[in-house]
Amino acid sequence: MSERILADLNEPQREAVTHVDGPLLVLAGPGSGKTRVITRRCAYLVQSGIRADNILAITFTNKAAGEMRRRIEELGVGRNMWIYTFHALGARLLREFGPLAKVAPGFTIFDDSDQKRVIKDAMLLCDVDPNTIKPEQVAGKISKAKDQLLTPEEYEATVDFADDQLVARLYLVYQRLLEQQNAVDFDDLLMRVAIVLRDHPAYTARLNERFRYVLIDEYQDTNHAQYLIARCLSQHHRNVCATGDPDQSIYGWRGANISNILDFEQDYPNARVVRLEQNYRSTGNVLKVASALIRHNQNRKHKDLWTENDDGGPVDVWKFAEGRDEAERIATRIAQLHREGLEYAQIAICYRVNAISRGLEEALRMRGIPYRIARGLEFYNRKEIKDTLAYLHVLANPADSVALRRIINTPGRGIGKTTIDRVMATAEQEGMAAMDVVRQAARFPVLRRAAGKLAAFVDLIDRMQPAVDGPLSELVETVLERSGLEAMYKEEDFDGEEDRLANLAELVSAAARYEDEEPDPSLPDFLQRISLTSDQDAIDETAGAVLLMTLHAAKGLEFNTVFIAGVEQGLLPHERSLRLATGGEVEEERRLFFVGITRAMQRLTISHCDERFLRGVMTARIPSEFLRELPTEVLNTEVFGHAISRGGLRPRGGDFDFGDDDFDQRPPRRVGRERSSWQRYEEPTFSPDDPAGQSDEPVAPPPQEYADWRPGTIVQHEAFGVGRILWVRGSAGNTRASIRFAGVGEKTFILDMAPITRIG
């Protein structure tokens, strides 16, 4: 077994894996086999006689935790290892020592939108005009305070600006509102645990006994509270292993403190430091570009990244006249690579801001290239899911009035804003839970008129309550039926384009799956777990589609071919990071670029434009200052003119620098290859009765995916039966077809949405 654990490790990797006692810092460059080191080390510890349940590994995402568990179990050890995200560990410990931290079991975890709701409530209660300060700002300051473990009282003592005194008041009320609802926010999960660990040495000692080896992954992203938790958990034995890469610290704006990793050696004297510098992922040229870029940062630990891989082709730097050209060219290039045998799933397009994705999507759709967007906030943020979960939350925790407000009139049952406001005001006055006010509505004169409707709602909830003790999936079904949500969404689905019922069915099966896998399932645990599930966890790199994502979302992934679009000043680095020009923020932007570059295994293309549509207006752009920092000798720079309105995509010759006179005038170099892809650009096919290309505003051709939906084609519609296509037109994603049905007449549909199939 030892053989297997140490097999194919390089020297530093082996050193890290076989380090057992005492603090260890693993500085792991991108693609240096960090996960391998972590999992092998866990196996090594177990093999040296340490019990798996004495080992605690902490990650940032559920996905990372799951991946780690999978790979450790593959090595045949560690079935009982503690593998958690920081927040899940927090939730777990809070449940354990709840009384010490003033939370009752079954507490609700509020997400950002719940939190915002409560802050608004606090502002209302404190008579704070939202024009003075925005709820988001308040949230930000409270979050910072919690990161520093400051209770409202302690925070108040530290502030001297009037603004912050206001925040202190709001923080106090906010916290009170949370407590009344037996709810915590994400920051509480860390702060409360850290405070208990700080103030209850006996408890901390016990946990040190339990977790004799502590491992923290992505240490560069820890904030202060997380740092303290890690520190306390390893206070007695000092068997702490931190892994990470300061050059990939990209969450400073969320409170991550890069100094935690930079100062590890001061924090833990005698720490062993291992540098993983050999890269197994990228070509030599990609790595050269990455290294040259990141060298421009001051605040870092130097690493010499190297690889035994081939140099590979040059790194492409493409310059376009306009955003649309960029999107077109990337899409055609992807089509070409696919024809040459590259899987779509091996390709990613990254950008700094989500706003860039739209144009790319359109271009991909136009060519029928399958793609997926790894955008934040998908499944659990859908309205129908949030509604259903809100019922479950009320059942699990009747004090949860954020959830109560969400469902009390959803579906509509004639309980309006006035009534809801009165319920909330009464609850505040009487110091009661909102649900209890609703229960006793008849007692309160202001609620007299609504009392009947409120009683009906109470009755509804009470009739659901018994199902809480039954199987979870059945509970969800009961809620869907009795609440009327199912009926409501059935109707909406019928005349809308959404498929909300399908999502709800997915929720039911998620509940069933949870119940299946969990030894000790419970409704509160299910809900907590959902609250701690992010969309990052849902990114599936193997879905057979090109992945579009922000540079942030790309961290930790790798692809054969990577495009980084919109590498322009103001976008990357983003203008908001330039404003206060605090150097540090520009360095974080540079790290973001570094993260993007190092996702690429074989091919990397960086692109930028002279103009692009931003916020509805065409905006002049200049290339990113970072482009000057790249080594020209491994770049292949190309300049392209307009793809569409100037009659076809063609490369334009001529001089090319990065467009800014301040740049040093290194001669532009061209490396390698003919640009054969241009010649192969395919003129889109236009539908016959829709002669396009005459106006400046061409009518978009039907996307490739509908290429053979020609007039005359016979199709079947779920409701209208068999019909004949009259015409197809429209832009990608909005392709419309007019179809004549016997006895029904002509109807126009959006093809992506309508339940239509081709027949014959």
Place this chain on the structure above:
DNA sequence: AGAACCTGACTTTTT
């Protein structure tokens, strides 16, 4: 109570 209308914001968002 619900629809229509208006306004402002618009980086990133591991939990």
Place this chain on the structure above:
DNA sequence: GTCAGGTTCT
């Protein structure tokens, strides 16, 4: 240009 959230109108 687009979306969400809030406000005003009916």
